[in-house]
Amino acid sequence: xxxxxxxxxxxxxxxxxxxxxxxxxxxxxxxxxxxxxxxxxxxxxxxxxxxxxxxxxxxxxxxxxxxxxxxxxxxxxxxxxxxxxxxxxxxxxxxxxxxxxxxxxxxxxxxxxxxxxxxxxxxxxxxxxxxxxxxxxxxxxxxxxxxxxxxxxxxxxxxxxxxxxxxxxxxxx
Numbered sequence: 001x002x003x004x005x006x007x008x009x010x011x012x013x014x015x016x017x018x019x020x021x022x023x024x025x026x027x028x029x030x031x032x033x034x035x036x037x038x039x040x041x042x043x044x045x046x047x048x049x050x051x052x053x054x055x056x057x058x059x060x061x062x063x064x065x066x067x068x069x070x071x072x073x074x075x076x077x078x079x080x081x082x083x084x085x086x087x088x089x090x091x092x093x094x095x096x097x098x099x100x101x102x103x104x105x106x107x108x109x110x111x112x113x114x115x116x117x118x119x120x121x122x123x124x125x126x127x128x129x130x131x132x133x134x135x136x137x138x139x140x141x142x143x144x145x146x147x148x149x150x151x152x153x154x155x156x157x158x159x160x161x162x163x164x165x166x167x168x169x170x171x172x173x
Contacts, residue, residue, distance in 0.1 A: 049135040049143055051078035052102075054125045056139075059109070072110045072123070076102040080130035088124045102127070
């Protein structure tokens with residue numbers, strides 16, 4: 001084996017190592033870029049939903065007795081409509097409240113009945129953003145896309161039970 005064969009072999013091995021390293025770092029950079037694009041897309045999807053907040057408040061009313069009533073304030077701070085907004089008490093004993101459409105940069109104030117008002121800590125607001133994605137915001141401020149949380153399954157079960165009662169179908173417990 002002469003020196004030229006050793007140099008050719010070493011050159012071939014180092015070229016192969018270089019190609020493998022370039023492939024490795026190229027694939028790694030692409031994986032990071034895809035992850036970053038996904039993160040940005042998710043942030044964009046969540047931007048409108050993140051601008052929707054709510055809280056429970058006391059409100060004075062001079063014309064009614066009792067003078068104080070409990071209201072749910074739903075604030076849409078985004079620049080787009082939210083649709084099909086609802087308040088769901090997490091306990092079956094309480095009824096849900098339909099809010100409907102909330103215009104951009106507006107507040108809706110919904111008077112809560114006694115039972116719903118006292119389900120404090122167990123209320124969930126559900127709505128659909130302008131892109132058609134459904135969201136839930138819990139009372140502690142947590143935001144979740146529908147289908148990603150236990151609450152969505154719980155509410156779907158509640159809806160099925162209501163439909164069964166409405167259609168007078170037997171329970172499938």
